[in-house]
Amino acid sequence: MDEGQDVIAVEDLSYAYPGAQSPTVADISFAVPRGTVFGLLGPSGAGKSTVQRILTRQVRRIDQGRVSVLGQSIETWDHKLFERVGVGFELPNHYPRLTALENLDFFASFYTSPTLDGHQLLDRVGLAEAADKRVSEFSKGMQVRLNFARALLHDPELLFLDEPTTGLDPTTAELIRDEISTLRSAGKTIILTTHNMHDAERLCDQVGFLAAGRMDVIDTPKALKLKYGEPTVEVIAFEDGKQVAQRFPLEGLGQNADFGAYIKGRDIQTIHSQEASLDKVFQIVTGQSLTTSGY
Numbered sequence: 001m002d003e004g005q006d007v008i009a010v011e012d013l014s015y016a017y018p019g020a021q022s023p024t025v026a027d028i029s030f031a032v033p034r035g036t037v038f039g040l041l042g043p044s045g046a047g048k049s050t051v052q053r054i055l056t057r058q059v060r061r062i063d064q065g066r067v068s069v070l071g072q073s074i075e076t077w078d079h080k081l082f083e084r085v086g087v088g089f090e091l092p093n094h095y096p097r098l099t100a101l102e103n104l105d106f107f108a109s110f111y112t113s114p115t116l117d118g119h120q121l122l123d124r125v126g127l128a129e130a131a132d133k134r135v136s137e138f139s140k141g142m143q144v145r146l147n148f149a150r151a152l153l154h155d156p157e158l159l160f161l162d163e164p165t166t167g168l169d170p171t172t173a174e175l176i177r178d179e180i181s182t183l184r185s186a187g188k189t190i191i192l193t194t195h196n197m198h199d200a201e202r203l204c205d206q207v208g209f210l211a212a213g214r215m216d217v218i219d220t221p222k223a224l225k226l227k228y229g230e231p232t233v234e235v236i237a238f239e240d241g242k243q244v245a246q247r248f249p250l251e252g253l254g255q256n257a258d259f260g261a262y263i264k265g266r267d268i269q270t271i272h273s274q275e276a277s278l279d280k281v282f283q284i285v286t287g288q289s290l291t292t293s294g295y
Contacts, residue, residue, distance in 0.1 A: 005071050007158055007189040008032040008055060013065035015054060023063070024050045028215040030208050037180065037190040039200040039221075041278070042210035043288060048193045049090075051210070052160050054192065056087055070158060083113050086128040086156035090163040091195075092143035096136035100127055101145055103135060104153060111154045123150040126175055140167040148176060152183075158181065162193045177202055208277070211286035221278055228284050229276035235259075238267040247274070 009031045016023040025047040032038040039046045052061045055069055056111060057077055067074040070084055094103050104118035122131050125145040133285050135143065144167050151159060165173040186234070194200060200207055201221050209217045217224070231250040236243055248259045250273060263271075276284070283289055 005034075006031040007034050007070060008038075008069075008191070009066075009068040010051075010055075011066045013051075013054070013067060014063050015050060015059065016063060017050075023213055025054075025210075025215075027065075027211075028208075028210075029065075029215075030215065030218055032189060032191065032206075034189050035184065035187045036205040037184050037192055037203050039204035039207035040191060040193045040210055041195065041197070041200055041207050041282065042286075043195055045128045046210040047213040048210055049162065050088075052162060052191065052193050056085060056160055065267055071191055083111060083154065083159055086151040086154065086159045088147050088151035088159070088168060090145045092140070093145060094135045094143065094150075097134060099132050099134055100138070101131040101148065104150060108151055108153050108239055113154050115153050116155055118149075118153075122146075124179060125149045126172060128250060141169065141172060144168060145172065145176070146163045148179070157188060159188055159190045160193070161190060163196070164192070164194075165196060165199055197282070201278050209281075209282055209285055211288050217285050224278065224281045225275040228281045230274040232274045233259075233271055234274055235263060235271050236269045237263075238269060 010028050013028050014023050014026050026050070028047075030038070040051060042048050050059070053095055054067060055060060055074065057074060059076070062075075067083065069077065081168065095106065098106065100122055101118050104121060108115040108118070117130070119131060122128050125148055127149070130138070130142060135146065138146065138171055145166070148161070148164055151161065161180070163272060165176050168176065177199065180190060180192070184203075184205075192203060194227075204221055207224070208215045219227075232247045232252055233253060234245055234247050236245050238244075241262060248256055248260060248262070253259055
């Protein structure tokens with residue numbers, strides 16, 4: 001594909017599962033430039049996994065629209081697509097009687113392209129000491145990390161990661177986020193499917209909100225939070241032995257005499273602009289909570 005071409009281009013995509021009365025995804029369009037992280041955000045059942053299945057050719061027929069992956073129509077790709085694409089499923093899927101290293105070696109045998117060293121991959125996800133341990137003895141979090149390592153085996157240029165930090169403790173989740181950031185810096189393109197807004201804010205260059213199969217909002221997390229947040233700053237100061245909060249309009253703050261008088265001579269604890277969280281923005285835009293299932 002051409003250097004400046006989008007790695008993924010989706011135009012007016014609609015798809016309904018056989019027997020369904022309405023589409024699972026309806027008229028969605030988005031593009032993903034090379035070397036970026038695009039977040040498919042929405043509650044369970046919103047259509048995120050269906051979009052991922054279409055983009056990875058697990059669903060082979062679309063009802064409407066055009067889908068291009070790595071410069072080629074998705075409908076014309078054969079098995080060679082999987083030499084260039086890595087997928088980390090939400091639910092771990094390994095051979096429980098094999099060790100972690102044996103699982104990686106087995107899956108590496110599927111590829112014609114060179115694969116990365118299994119020991120090094122396990123070390124990257126904090127499983128070096130469990131390399132020779134049977135996966136049947138792994139916790140859910142360890143299986144999630146092995147899933148992630150398996151997606152990287154053949155050093156793919158395009159990665160689909162489905163809820164990559166689900167079930168992980170905070171320290172291990174941060175390790176995986178750091179790995180995703182490193183992959184992006186190395187020029188990899190990543191589709192992050194999640195309802196975890198912390199992951200989205202931390203990792204995504206752009207996000208698309210999916211609700212009931214529709215994607216009506218695509219922008220950077222920062223732009224969305226500024227657009228839907230309150231244009232104010234909150235100042236928290238100590239007064240008479242207790243914390244007191246005061247808000248001022250963000251516009252013209254430097255010339256605001258009340259703001260200047262308030263902070264002068266007070267014991268200021270914090271000053272923060274009042275951005276909306278992505279979670280709150282999602283509710284404002286879609287009218288749904290991320291804990292509410294779409295279709």
